Amino acid sequence: MKIQITYTKSLSFIAVLIFFSLSQSSHTQTNWTGAVDTNFYNVNNWSNTAIDFSNIQSETLVIGAGSPNNPIQSGGNANNVNYRPGSLNILTGANATFNGVLLPWNSNSFNGTITLNAPADLNIRNFVYLGKTANGTLNLNGGAIHSKNQFYIGYGAGGNGVANVLGGTLYAGSYLEIGTSPSGSNPIGTLTIDGGTVEVSSGVNIGTNGSIHIAGLGALLINGNHTTTINNHISNGKITSPAxxxxxxxxxxxxxxxxxSQDPNRLIKEYASYIILDNGILEARIDKATSNVESLKVNGVETLQQNGGSRSGTYYDFTGSYGFDKISGTVFSIKEETEDYIDVSFKRTYSDGNYLAPCDADIHYVLKKDDTGLYTYSILHHKPEYPDFDLGSWRQVIWIGDNGTDYLTEKIYVNDVKNWQMPSVYDNQNASATGIQEIIKLNTGVRAGKYDGKYEYSESLLELPVWGHASDINNIGSWAVFGSHEFFPAGPTSHDLNAAAGIIHVLLTNVHYNSKGFNIPQGEDWSKIYGPYLIYTSEKATGDANWEDAKTRAAQERAEWPYTWLTNTPEYPQADGRGNIIGNFSITDSEKPELDGGNAWIGVTELSAESNGDWQFESKNFQYWVKTDAYGNFDIKHVRPGTYTLFAIKNGAINEYRMENVVVTAAGTTNLGSVNWTIPRNNGKLVWEIGVPDRTASEYKFGDFDYCEGFVQDKFASTFPNPIEYNVADKNWTTVLPYVHSTYFNSDGSFQSWNWNLNFDLTGSIPATGNAKLTVAFASADHAQFWVYVNGTRITPLPFYPPVGGGNAFLRQSNHAKYGLTVLDIPYNILRTGNNIINLQMPSTSSPVVNHVMYDYISLEGNLTTTLSTNNLDKNALGIKIFPNPASESINVKIENKNFNNLTLSVYDLLGKQMIKTTPVKSISNTYTIDIKNKLVSGMYIIKIDTEKGNYMSKIMVE
Incomplete structure (x- = not known):
């Protein structure tokens, strides 16, 4: 019996055939002779020895039996249409082998014997006729063969097509026709799939003399639901498998x-070119050759983009001096399999000429029973015999699913500030380009009129246990969740891409904001594990509920780190193979007695040569950082054995603390006891300050949020004058000083240098000899000189640059890059009693959105007095009491021994941000109350009392 096909598209089919025959007639025919050797591209093997393979669109290449050689095609060019023959015909008696790329526009017949080996790509941009009115055999061992339209196996009277798909993939761009023909001539068609895959766009038709045999790991994949038709074919014996x-x-x-059918009790199903991990809730399809997750479904819902292009699924890639190297050529294996989880490996082993980055990459995925998350980790290994290896970026990219108009998850969540409804796919497609490639201007949707760009969402990665997207509509969330950040580079201030429109980035090493990467020379054996981390899917009623669920899962992952299930991996020791570092951190600063060791970052790392002793540039080795508690106690857990350098930084203090030779042993605890950072004050007293030392420019105008939204410079002309006149005594840097010292952007689109004048008064006598000290802490600098004049006298040499430069933080929508510190001498003899001016200049104007400096903090120290000098109130003499401590709903301030006419009470967080300010009514009992209920979160704060006679500051804990 023949399974009859009814062609509703017969007229268009005939039209295509007419076009096909007409196009054939305009081509010049060149026949294979094989007179010299097997080289397909040797012109002496063809009847027309003048053939130009770089321009063969008008050629019909005909391959028959060679005399004496059969053709072997290798190499080729997929990017230039001129390299595509107008038609490729293979005749009876031919024996043609394809190992490279060839994309013919047409083909009249594939007869004889055709063999494809990886990495072949034989792509016919029309129909394929295998065994057309003759015998034709295809042996697909690797690589791919494509048809844009129907792929016929057996066609026409006497046609006999045999396709053996033993590896690689056969793609039918439209229908796969096996033993069928519109003429009803009942050709023979046989398809055997054993170790490869056949992918079909529209459907499969099997004629009377057609059959499909699926053996081993082979699979037939058809777009759409064809289960009824396929099951009929199986019942009728048209599709078979071994006994x-x-x-x-x-x-x-x-x-x-x-x-x-495979064992339903296993978490894995393996096919020729891909695997499926499936626990009944989550299903991941992973390509064997690339390690790419092509599909990730949770309870049947696809969470990844499925457009088949470069923005689809997930992938890993390298960047370095060798360029961009996307992972390919991986070999699949199962590392470990139990009833509760499976760990699968996709390893790419470097070989010269095949891959760019001289480094092995072993990429793993782990699925647990009853989980909605897929763990992943990667191990990079540079063997001593490999060439020099430099690593800029090692990352994973996850593309979020959409329906062509809207994203599956329409809201973004990076932290508690950067979370909002995102532009839709439609909004992004209809946005306007800007002068900055990575930024678009939205014209439609909820964010119409705003800019959007991937750098907008950059944040310090160690502060983010989770980031991703969630939905109020589809009740689902897609997340990257981290149990540890030990494998991330550059310490707690390192920030980079995370989530953005339609994407989740996981930058395991950084290339932005002045990150440097590292080098491994030939001869060095180096390996590092990145992860594991979790690609997690949540299913809650709202986006915010999914966000809370993801944060809860992140806390669970942190509690379980290091994971007990990741065994037999030397790069990942278990808990008993790691050690802890404990101690108490404190700060002594004679000019800032309020500073202590609470809520400080403290961590250890091994410093490689590339870091130049600076943890900000350490990417090669692991870093372990924690925050101290309110009293300075710290416990750095799960540190690999080794000898480390310990660092500490604290908001409110410039520079950093450093301790060498901290030794960690497996299963041991290194108790450092009391670790005190005494900040030297050798330059005289602290005369005045600008800003808050926190390694960012967040406290200045536009530095707390606007900086991230794109083209903030358009606001400068209407907000700031040129030059800026800043009176140090006013302490109003949050409104007067911009977060970036760039060029000045005029309202007409032009730009020019932008001078900043810092005005301050000195009182009393000034020493005749010696120097005051101007400290400038930079949050960022890029392609920018930095000039300083004091009362008209230049105190910086020419040229002079900030100590750490690069990273494009201004263009990349950030308020910091890498931190640098400069201390400049100001000779006392150029200072004067009364008004003084420090002029700051950034004269570089060649690239306006690149040239910049960002100030973290500026201070003047010296044997000087000023109207700004702090007049501290005597706590004991005045009987100042602040209670209760800890406080929960209110804070009481009592001054027993003095009445003040003007009294202001303020509450600051430890970053120096004013949280509450009140001017209370004069009290008979001299007791004033500050209401803090629902205004402050738990933590340490500073209470400041300002009066006409001076001020007083004290710490208080809020619970």
């Missing part, structure tokens, strides 16, 4: 998979 096996047709919501 004692069972074929199953399964529709996963997007395509039908036909393959031999």
């Amino acid at each position: 004692n096996t069972t074929l199953v047709a399964n529709f996963d919501g997007s395509r039908t998979t036909v393959a031999i």
Whole structure:
């Protein structure tokens, strides 16, 4: 019996055939002779020895039996249409082998014997006729063969087509026709799938003399739901498998998979070119050759982009001096399999000429029973015999699913500030380009009129246990969740891409904001594990509920770190193979007695040569950082054995604390006891300050949020004058000083240098000899000189640059890059009693959105007095009491021994941000109350009392 096909598209089919025949007639025919050797591209092997393979669109290449050589095609060019023959015909008696790329526009027949080996790509941009009115055999061992339209196996009277798909993939761009023909001539068609895959866009038709045999790991994949038709073919014996096996047709919501049934109790199903990890809740399809997750479904819902292009699924890639190297050529294996989880490996082993980055990459995915998350980790290994290896970026990219108009998850969540509804796919497609490639201007949707760009969401990664997207509509969230950040580079201030429109980035090493990467020379054996971390899917009613669920899962992952299930991996010691570092951190600063060791960052790392002793540039080795508690106690857990350098930084203090030779042993605890950072004050007293030392420019105008939204410079002309006149005594840097010292952007689009004048008064006598000290802490600098004049006298040499430069923080929508510190001498003899002016200049104007400096903090120290000098109130003499401590709903301030006419009470956080300010009514009992209920979160704060006679500051804990 023949399964008859009714062609509703017969007229268009005939039209295509007419076009095909007409186009054939305009081509020049050149025949294979094989007179010299097997080289397909040797012109002496063809009847027309003047053939130019760089321009063969008008050629019909005909391959018959060679005399004496059969053709072997290798190499080729997929990017230039001129390299595509107008037609490729293979005749009876031919024996042609393809190992490279060839993209013919047409083909009249594929007869004889055709063999494809990896990495072949034989891509016919029309129909394929295998065994057309003759015998034709295809042996697909690797690589791929494509048809844009129908792929016929057996065609026309006497046609006999045999396709053996033993590896690689056969792609049918439209229908796969096996033993069928519009003429009803009943050709023979046989397809055997054993170790490869066949992918079909529209459907499969099997004629009277047609058959499909699926053996081993092979699979037939058809877009859409064809289970009924396929099951009929299986029942009728048209699709078969070896004895004692069972074929199953399964529709996963997007395509039908036909393959031999596998053990339903395992978490894995393996096919020729891909695997499926499936625990009944989560299903991940992973490509064997690339390690790419092509599909990730949770309870049947696809969470990844499925457009088939470069913005689809997930992938890992390298960048370095060698360029961009996307992972390919991986070999699949199962590392460990139990009833509760499976760990699978996709390893790419470096070989010269095949891959760019001279480094092995072993990429793993781990699925647990009953989980909605897929763990992943990677191990990079540079063997001593490999060439020099430099690593800029090692990352994973996860593309979020959409329906062509809207994203599956329409809201972004990076932290508690950067979370909002995102532009839709439609909004992004209809946005306007800007002068900055990474930034678009939105014209439609909820964010119409705003800018959007991937750098807008950059944040310090160690502060983010989770980031991703969630939905109020689809009730789902897609997240990257981290149990540890030990494998991330550059310490607690390192910030980079995370989530953005339609994407989740996981930058395991950084290339932005002046990150440097590292080098491994030939001869060095180096390896490092990145992860594991979790690609997690949540299912809650709202986006915010999914966000809370993801943060809860992140806390669970942190509690379980290091994971007990990741065994037999030397790069990842278990808990008993690691040690802890404990102690108490404190700060002594004679000019800032309020500073203590609470809420400080403290951590250890091994410093490689590339870091130049600076943890900000350490990417090669692991870093372990924690925050101290309110009293300065710290416990750095799960540190690999080794000898480390310990660092500490604290908001409110410039520079950093450093301790060498901290030794960690497996299963041991290194008790450092009391660790005190005594900040030297050798330059005289602290005369005045500008800003808050926190390694960012967040406290200045536009530095707390506007900086991230794009083209903030358009606001400068209407907000700031040129030059800026800043009176140090006013302490109003939050409104007068911009977060970036760039060029000045005029309202007409022009730009010019932008001078800043810092005005301050000195009182009393000034020493005749010696120097005051101007400290400038930079949050960022890029392609910018920095000039300083004091009362008209230049105190910086020419040229002079900030100590750490690069990173494009201004263009990349950030308020910091890498931190640098400069201390400049100001000779006392150029200072004067009364008004003084420090003029700051950034004269570089060649690239306005690149040239800049960002100030973290500026201070003047010296044997000087000023109207700004602090007049501290005597706590004991005045009987100042602040209670209760800790406080929960209110804070009481009592001054027993003095009444003040003007009294202001303020509450600051430890970053120097004013949280509450009140001017209370004069009290008979001299007791004033500050209401803090629902205004402050738990933590340490500073209470400041300002009066006409001076001020007083004290710490208080809020619970």
